[in-house]
Amino acid sequence: MSRVHLDEDIRPLSEFRAGIASFVKQIHDTRRPMVLTQRGRRVAVLVDVQEYERMKDRLELLEEIYKAEEQIASGAGVAHQDTKARILNKLPR
Structure with a gap:
């Protein structure tokens, strides 16, 4: 698995909710995990299946x-x- 790119792969949960399809596409295309944050804290990691x-x-x-x-x-x-x-x-x- 590729490493997380801090400038591209850490996003607030609210931003994820607003653009789920584009986030899923990014995860699939890059094969990199995405870290979701809530109030500045890591709450979930999304990875390609x-x-x-x-x-x-x-x-x-x-x-x-x-x-x-x-x-x-x-x-x-x-x-x-x-x-x-x-x-x-x-x-x-």
């Missing part, structure tokens, strides 16, 4: 890696040679 799906996929992968690292650290991992032998034994010959 494809970018959101990519972020979700990456997060799921990172969570799996983190879980695997925890399992290895606790001794619950399986050695490469053992795994290879198990797989090869199950393949038809």
